[in-house]
Amino acid sequence: MASVEYTWLGRSGLKASRIGLGTWQFSPSWGVTDYEKAREIVKAAFEAGVNLIDTAIMYGRGLSEEFIGRAIRDLGVNRDEIVIATKIPGEMLNYDDVFKATRRSLERLRTDRIDIMQVHWPPCWTNTPTCEYMRALERLVKMGYIEAIGLSDFPVELIESARACLASEDVHIIQVRFNLVELEAEKEHLPYAEAEDMSLLAWSPLAKGAVLGKYSMEDLEGMNDVRSGDPLFHPDNYRQILRVAEVVKELASRLGKTPAQIVLNWLLSYSPVVVPIPGAKNPQQVMENAGAMGWRIPERDWWRLYELARSIKLTRVTF
Numbered sequence: 001m002a003s004v005e006y007t008w009l010g011r012s013g014l015k016a017s018r019i020g021l022g023t024w025q026f027s028p029s030w031g032v033t034d035y036e037k038a039r040e041i042v043k044a045a046f047e048a049g050v051n052l053i054d055t056a057i058m059y060g061r062g063l064s065e066e067f068i069g070r071a072i073r074d075l076g077v078n079r080d081e082i083v084i085a086t087k088i089p090g091e092m093l094n095y096d097d098v099f100k101a102t103r104r105s106l107e108r109l110r111t112d113r114i115d116i117m118q119v120h121w122p123p124c125w126t127n128t129p130t131c132e133y134m135r136a137l138e139r140l141v142k143m144g145y146i147e148a149i150g151l152s153d154f155p156v157e158l159i160e161s162a163r164a165c166l167a168s169e170d171v172h173i174i175q176v177r178f179n180l181v182e183l184e185a186e187k188e189h190l191p192y193a194e195a196e197d198m199s200l201l202a203w204s205p206l207a208k209g210a211v212l213g214k215y216s217m218e219d220l221e222g223m224n225d226v227r228s229g230d231p232l233f234h235p236d237n238y239r240q241i242l243r244v245a246e247v248v249k250e251l252a253s254r255l256g257k258t259p260a261q262i263v264l265n266w267l268l269s270y271s272p273v274v275v276p277i278p279g280a281k282n283p284q285q286v287m288e289n290a291g292a293m294g295w296r297i298p299e300r301d302w303w304r305l306y307e308l309a310r311s312i313k314l315t316r317v318t319f
């Protein structure tokens, strides 16, 4: 077993492995739609000491939560030893919908409590007032259905407003995109999480695999999953990312690690509040990703990657 590192998630009292398991992969978007496959991925995570599972109502419209609930039951895992984080989408945030969505999640996850309920993204089309959903979440904490509240993809100003709505609870977890080639979170979110004693769950920590250099420019043509429309894999961007991937691979071979371990360890080394939640398509990837814990990339190599990553210029204007 990899040497597992654990951390407290903000001031929530929840203790999680520093590397979690993302499960958007359990959906048609990524392709793991077979329960047995999903169960083997979850099993590998628990066997490797990874106890934090991130899911969302939107992943496969309940499929990911359903698979996790079944897997936890079938594997006979001690519920108290795992941390389940799920998310309510920004369109289901009026007071009653927060309750209804939580009840459905509890059913799919086959559990009596959700450790971390995150708002997946702020409401942008439904005009739901911030305090309406924050107070609903606070009530659910009081009732014991939720252990901790998290906010995903919220700008810092809105996190502040959302926290101000709470009377006796707080936000302990923020979740944002953060990886070697998409570093925007270092500008505001990371310093904020550090100053406020929050954990920062880093999504797409492998840049959806782009930064591992496992796909050639020619492979981009045949991509038929969620990545086909992702700016990371637009040739103008991907060409530059491959330059970073070359160094990642070189370091991996010198340090006796894999590219994924280098990239995840780079994030772990960035700040103690960062908790990457890589997705995985098979048990081997889970075990490999868990092996990013328990060691540190040499400082010189960390800086070399950082400077190189800062030198590339990605664009989201791809058409």
Ligand SMILES: NC(=O)c1ccc[n+]([C@@H]2O[C@H](COP(=O)([O-])OP(=O)(O)OC[C@H]3O[C@@H](n4cnc5c(N)ncnc54)[C@H](OP(=O)(O)O)[C@@H]3O)[C@@H](O)[C@H]2O)c1
Pocket: 021, 022, 023, 024, 025, 030, 054, 055, 120, 152, 153, 175, 176, 202, 203, 204, 205, 206, 207, 208, 209, 212, 214, 260, 277, 278, 279, 280, 281, 284, 285, 286, 288, 289
């Ligand atoms: N809050 C949000 O808005 C939000 C948004 C996105 C994601 N998330 C969460 O973050 C999690 C992770 O993000 P993500 O799925 O976007 O991307 P990611 O973790 O950066 O990349 C995952 C993909 O990388 C490849 N991979 C994983 N481990 C590998 C390894 N050891 N070696 C080689 N390839 C490996 C796999 O794809 P292939 O094998 O097919 O290459 C896998 O599907 C999601 O599952 C989800 O829980 C949250």
